[in-house]
Amino acid sequence: MVCLPSTALGVPDKAEQTLIEKGRYLSRAANCYSCHKSPQGGPYTGGVGFETPFGTIYSTNITSDVETGIGSYSEADFDQAVRHGYSSIRGYLYAAMPFNSYRDMSDDDVKALWAYFKNLPAIRYEVPENQMTFPANIRLGLFFWNALFLEESSFVEDTSRTPAWNRGRYLATALGHCGECHTPRNLFMAPQTDSVFEGNILEGWLASNLTVEGLTAQGWNKADMIRYLKYGHSRQGAPSASMHSVVHDSTSYLTNKDLDSMATYLLSTDTQKLESKPYPVLTTKDKQDPGYHLYAQHCAGCHGANGQGAPPSVPSMQGNSSNTLPDPYASVTFVLRGLPDRHPQINKNSQGMPGFVDMLSAAEVAELVTFMRRVWGEQTQPVSIAEVERIVEQLRDDNWLYRHSEH
Ligand code: HEC
Ligand code: HEC
Ligand code: HEC
Numbered sequence: 053m054v055c056l057p058s059t060a061l062g063v064p065d066k067a068e069q070t071l072i073e074k075g076r077y078l079s080r081a082a083n084c085y086s087c088h089k090s091p092q093g094g095p096y097t098g099g100v101g102f103e104t105p106f107g108t109i110y111s112t113n114i115t116s117d118v119e120t121g122i123g124s125y126s127e128a129d130f131d132q133a134v135r136h137g138y139s140s141i142r143g144y145l146y147a148a149m150p151f152n153s154y155r156d157m158s159d160d161d162v163k164a165l166w167a168y169f170k171n172l173p174a175i176r177y178e179v180p181e182n183q184m185t186f187p188a189n190i191r192l193g194l195f196f197w198n199a200l201f202l203e204e205s206s207f208v209e210d211t212s213r214t215p216a217w218n219r220g221r222y223l224a225t226a227l228g229h230c231g232e233c234h235t236p237r238n239l240f241m242a243p244q245t246d247s248v249f250e251g252n253i254l255e256g257w258l259a260s261n262l263t264v265e266g267l268t269a270q271g272w273n274k275a276d277m278i279r280y281l282k283y284g285h286s287r288q289g290a291p292s293a294s295m296h297s298v299v300h301d302s303t304s305y306l307t308n309k310d311l312d313s314m315a316t317y318l319l320s321t322d323t324q325k326l327e328s329k330p331y332p333v334l335t336t337k338d339k340q341d342p343g344y345h346l347y348a349q350h351c352a353g354c355h356g357a358n359g360q361g362a363p364p365s366v367p368s369m370q371g372n373s374s375n376t377l378p379d380p381y382a383s384v385t386f387v388l389r390g391l392p393d394r395h396p397q398i399n400k401n402s403q404g405m406p407g408f409v410d411m412l413s414a415a416e417v418a419e420l421v422t423f424m425r426r427v428w429g430e431q432t433q434p435v436s437i438a439e440v441e442r443i444v445e446q447l448r449d450d451n452w453l454y455r456h457s458e459h
Contacts, residue, residue: 075168343423
């Protein structure tokens, strides 16, 4: 059958419409939205600033506007940008655009994404100029970066695993690009291929270990993971910092089947039975601990006298992943920095949390965190004052102490 290109007639035909819908879903699964939404303009007009050690990079306008967007792109240009990090407009792209992960996307999925994006209404919006320091401001330099670090896709189905596990791996790596934040980076900001998902510090927050070992040590099971990715709360706590927008703009849009697959992959299990440990209850002796006094005075008003919280708006401290991690970094940074007020879509009643850096001394933070981690996280190694002071210094030096991420 010979068809006229549907867009030539102005109205997409049924097949094209199905492809556009698929592309819309994939744009959520790959979270194009979160990085390309504009603080001022509309969706996909770009302008979100990403701070890197080399300067600030702004996401671009990817609506179909010819002058300020990608209206001049062909399908091949789109593929080049998304999977290979090369823009026909700008040249080599900075890896703030996660083409490192997207290179593993299937041909069919790139096609569907293109159908969606080329049909987006054109919005004229000029994004700010990148502010890069020499020599990173020279895009040609990126050619060498890409040549050094960007490997060809070697993504193949693992036939020893179920289709659900394979789908989950594709969702988490090629589309969801979880590793862009959860895999540590080298000095050139390239992901370290030998430590995939092992955890990474990002804007002063810990994007923790997502390996099977890391997750199971913290008691995650499939039901927890699905709830966390769908609704933004779980027994292990709530998504904060940049993870909030991952859930809010991306994973909460996934079908239950895809969420099940992602959890199957992350926990490397097709059959895991649900077994939840009962929450620890505070004893009278625990309540005499000086750490508990600090907790009762500063935290219990929101998180409850027994650390039970008020989920989903205030996370529980009992078994909270910040308390069960071997490294106290996450617990300490949450207390020092607090958390901003959340969008009402997920946590309707959340008022956010104040930062305690000026309210508590390093000794008090150490005492409080040591207590919480012992009673609610089974972590008996005390947190030292020196460790708290080191984290305060580091946050201050990196300018994250009184600031949260803007996107
Ligand atoms: C983690 C943030 C992030 C995500 C997720 C992201 N992008 Fe980008 N994207 C960027 C940034 C930043 C740039 C600009 C890079 C530069 O200037 O070198 C960019 C550039 C682009 C460009 C080049 C535009 C031009 O002007 O030539 C295209 C096309 C693009 N992105 C499409 C997408 C699509 C499609 C998705 C989802 C599949 C996506 N992006 C997801 C951050 C992101
Ligand atoms: C833009 C960066 C970013 C991306 C992309 C990202 N994460 Fe995260 N993630 C974080 C940060 C930062 C935290 C820590 C915030 C917190 O503890 O609330 C986090 C925390 C988590 C946690 C909670 C871990 C714990 O110990 O409580 C899980 C589970 C998680 N991410 C899963 C994922 C999955 C699955 C993906 C891919 C679909 C993903 N993340 C993609 C930044 C990211
Ligand atoms: C005004 C209410 C309030 C007070 C006081 C408060 N918190 Fe919070 N806390 C919250 C809210 C709300 C969140 C979740 C924010 C979000 O959605 O990201 C939170 C998040 C946290 C988290 C991160 C948990 C997770 O799952 O991501 C930790 C840890 C925490 N609080 C510990 C404390 C400690 C310790 C204190 C006392 C020093 C304290 N909070 C005081 C309201 C409060």
